[in-house]
Amino acid sequence: MKITDILTELDLKIISGHKGLSNEITGGYVSDLLSDVIGNAKEGQVWITLQTHQNIIAVGSLKDISAIIIVKGFVPETATIEKSNIENIPLLSTELDTFNITGRLFELLQKE
Amino acid sequence: MNFFRADLHIHTVLSPCGDLEMSPVNIVSEATMKGLDIIGITDHNTTRHCELINKLAAEKGIFVMQGAEVTTKEEVHCLAFFENTDALKKFQEFLDHNLPEIMNDPAKFGYQVQVDENDNVVYEEKKLLINAISKSFEETEAFTHSMNGIFIPAHINRKKNSIYSQLGLLPGNLNADALEVSKATTPEQFASIHPEINGFPLIRNSDAHWPGDIGTAFTVFFLKKPSFAEIRLALKGDNGRKIIVE
Numbered sequence: 103m104k105i106t107d108i109l110t111e112l113d114l115k116i117i118s119g120h121k122g123l124s125n126e127i128t129g130g131y132v133s134d135l136l137s138d139v140i141g142n143a144k145e146g147q148v149w150i151t152l153q154t155h156q157n158i159i160a161v162g163s164l165k166d167i168s169a170i171i172i173v174k175g176f177v178p179e180t181a182t183i184e185k186s187n188i189e190n191i192p193l194l195s196t197e198l199d200t201f202n203i204t205g206r207l208f209e210l211l212q213k214e
Numbered sequence: 215m216n217f218f219r220a221d222l223h224i225h226t227v228l229s230p231c232g233d234l235e236m237s238p239v240n241i242v243s244e245a246t247m248k249g250l251d252i253i254g255i256t257d258h259n260t261t262r263h264c265e266l267i268n269k270l271a272a273e274k275g276i277f278v279m280q281g282a283e284v285t286t287k288e289e290v291h292c293l294a295f296f297e298n299t300d301a302l303k304k305f306q307e308f309l310d311h312n313l314p315e316i317m318n319d320p321a322k323f324g325y326q327v328q329v330d331e332n333d334n335v336v337y338e339e340k341k342l343l344i345n346a347i348s349k350s351f352e353e354t355e356a357f358t359h360s361m362n363g364i365f366i367p368a369h370i371n372r373k374k375n376s377i378y379s380q381l382g383l384l385p386g387n388l389n390a391d392a393l394e395v396s397k398a399t400t401p402e403q404f405a406s407i408h409p410e411i412n413g414f415p416l417i418r419n420s421d422a423h424w425p426g427d428i429g430t431a432f433t434v435f436f437l438k439k440p441s442f443a444e445i446r447l448a449l450k451g452d453n454g455r456k457i458i459v460e
Contacts (some may be wrong), residue, residue: 136382137373155350156382179350181387202377 103214105148105169105192112196112206114171114177115179118193119182125168130208143167147157150204154178160169161192165169167191173200215454218440221432222254222279223293223394223419226263230324230344233424237309237333238267239423246274248429252440254279255420256293256368258343259313262278262328264405265299270331277440282309283368285344286351291368291375293394294358295441301361308357312347317367350380364446365389369396369421370411384410392417392449392457397431401459415449418459422455434458 105123108114128146131140135152143149145166149195151158151172159182162170169192174176178186178193186193196203225232226241247255253276255264263385264280271278280302281295296302317340319328328337349357358365367377370393377393392415395404401416417433436456437444448455 135379137379140382152381153288155352155381155385157383157385160386161382179352181352 103211105194108148108207108210109194111210112203114194114196117172117178117186117193117195119169119190120170120188121187121190122192125192127168127211129211130204131167132204139165148207150200150207152176152200154182156181156185158182159189159191162191163189169194171196171203173198173203215438218251218277218435218437219249219429219432219459220252220279220435220445221248221420221429222252222295222366222417223256223283223421224253224428225283225421225423226255226257226267227324228260228263228328228339228343229257229423230318230320230326230342231415231423232257232324233437236423237329238263238270239331239333241267241428242270242274242276244428245271245276249445250276250429250432252277252279252435252445253428254281254293254295255265256281256283256367258283259285259345260339260343261296261302261309262337262339264302266331279307279364279442279445280449281363282358283322284309284354285346285375286354287346287349288351288380289346289375290351290377290380292351292354293306293364293368294354295364295366295442296361297363301363305358305363308349309347309393312349313341313343314345314348316342316345318342323449329400350384351377352387359389364391364442364449366392366394366417371399373394378408388414390414391446394419396421415451415457416459417449417457434460
């Protein structure tokens with residue numbers, strides 16, 4: 103499954119990083135501590151977080167994350183958006199909270 | 215020039231986690247006993263005890279760095295210090311404005327009281343001070359510097375509420391006057407695992423929450439005399455001023 107395949111299903115808005123939309127999804131990871139993501143996220147996972155700081159792109163790039171979903175409609179900083187476009191890591195937005203968007207993504211990935 | 219012992223990270227009874235014994239009078243007397251020349255007053259998201267401690271400390275010949283330990287939106291703890299009452303007041307307004315309207319439950323989190331020099335309670339902070347403010351790490355840094363303040367990310371070696379735990383790595387554009395490590399490590403030790411912090415001055419403080427803790431870690435400042443401007447020079451290593459962590 104690619105990022106493009108989950109956009110409509112999960113009602114995700116694309117904020118930036120369009121060039122990464124064809125990234126393959128291997129699974130998901132949920133954490134708001136970037137140190138934990140550095141330690142535990144795996145390549146190709148979709149990362150769900152409430153953090154909007156520019157370091158999410160640095161960490162996402164380091165871990166070869168397929169996309170980052172920002173929850174609750176939080177708006178990322180300009181620097182974060184710029185870095186997402188440079189690193190080609192899609193920043194996606196949902197109005198849902200972490201619990202609900204994670205449940206939906208999990209369900210979708212289980213269907214595969 | 216001379217050497218001055220500074221513990222720049224001390225909580226008072228106003229912090230919910232600060233021991234009830236951490237009254238301004240007790241803090242100053244403990245600091246005197248420990249031979250500190252400079253103390254930093256850094257309650258969680260409030261500066262309200264600085265003025266009194268500044269006054270009491272001056273009587274004992276101790277210089278006070280007045281500020282707060284801010285919890286940014288990302289839950290990174292940062293020390294912010296200000297040179298004068300006006301800047302400190304503006305920073306207090308910034309904190310009051312950006313701290314969420316969530317009330318403290320003293321039974322769960324501890325008392326948040328301001329006391330006078332006779333240990334009488336003169337004010338109780340109703341909002342929970344350990345919450346995160348709504349401003350980001352960079353916004354807090356920018357506001358601190360716009361008030362000509364000193365901005366120091368706190369206890370960066372800790373596994374919680376540190377720049378590394380919350381943000382994973384040092385932001386590329388980090389504009390900090392120094393970085394702080396806790397008692398659990400030394401600047402040399404920490405810099406050996408994190409070479410990227412080279413170039414930033416490193417200080418070490420106690421993060422005292424009860425009187426016995428005060429001065430258990432400190433940084434030595436080599437200055438003409440203790441003052442805000444001299445401390446800033448020492449952090450920059452300018453004009454022969456410097457810092458030494460023992």
